[in-house]
Amino acid sequence: MTTEAPGWIDTSLTNGPSVDTIGTLGPAGTSSEQAALYLWADRGRETAPDIRLYDTYEQAGLALREGAVTHVVIANAYAGVHSFYMDPTLRFAGAFLFDTPHYGIAVAPGHSIPKRPRIATHPAPVALVEELLPEEYTVEEILFATSTSAAADKARRRETDLALTTQPAAKANELEFISRTRPIRMLWSVFTLVGPTA
Numbered sequence: 001m002t003t004e005a006p007g008w009i010d011t012s013l014t015n016g017p018s019v020d021t022i023g024t025l026g027p028a029g030t031s032s033e034q035a036a037l038y039l040w041a042d043r044g045r046e047t048a049p050d051i052r053l054y055d056t057y058e059q060a061g062l063a064l065r066e067g068a069v070t071h072v073v074i075a076n077a078y079a080g081v082h083s084f085y086m087d088p089t090l091r092f093a094g095a096f097l098f099d100t101p102h103y104g105i106a107v108a109p110g111h112s113i114p115k116r117p118r119i120a121t122h123p124a125p126v127a128l129v130e131e132l133l134p135e136e137y138t139v140e141e142i143l144f145a146t147s148t149s150a151a152a153d154k155a156r157r158r159e160t161d162l163a164l165t166t167q168p169a170a171k172a173n174e175l176e177f178i179s180r181t182r183p184i185r186m187l188w189s190v191f192t193l194v195g196p197t198a
């Protein structure tokens with residue numbers, strides 16, 4: 001393993017298969033999508049980014065095994081990342097630091113927020129709910145969504161009162177922030193298939 005440019009832990013990102021297609025968590029607006037765009041800008045081909053978004057990181061992993069993508073990007077805050085590290089068919093190809101877009105608590109316009117709101121979030125950033133929720137509210141229930149964009153979609157459909165989500169996902173779902181927002185400093189793991197270039 002070598003440490004290369006600042007912020008990078010590089011095992012085979014430079015010598016391994018070229019970054020042709022990146023799979024990660026979607027739909028559009030996730031932190032993972034932004035991290036994949038960053039990886040593409042740094043290591044991808046000189047073409048438009050080819051990033052495929054899946055409903056779960058596990059589905060992105062399946063796409064990697066089936067050859068539909070060459071690389072998968074996963075947030076290290078995702079608890080299920082352990083199974084990617086343990087899988088003998090996958091190679092940890094490197095990691096990079098990348099701050100997520102700003103996270104905040106958002107509401108659909110016109111929705112009247114109860115004092116005890118139900119809040120959608122991906123499990124990884126759940127601690128931010130307590131940190132960012134304005135003090136006039138108390139959490140009634142946390143509903144886990146498959147991504148921060150899926151959480152925004154729940155608030156847009158009014159399945160929940162609020163969503164902890166990113167700025168791009170809030171915009172795409174026409175939500176308004178009711179809290180301050182902040183990025184999350186995150187380490188991102190990149191996996192490829194174990195192959196002849198091992």
Ligand SMILES: O=C(O)C(=O)Cc1ccccc1
Binds near residue numbers: 029075
């Ligand atoms: O990529 C996302 O938006 C996610 O839902 C997963 C996540 C959550 C918090 C930090 C990084 C990734």
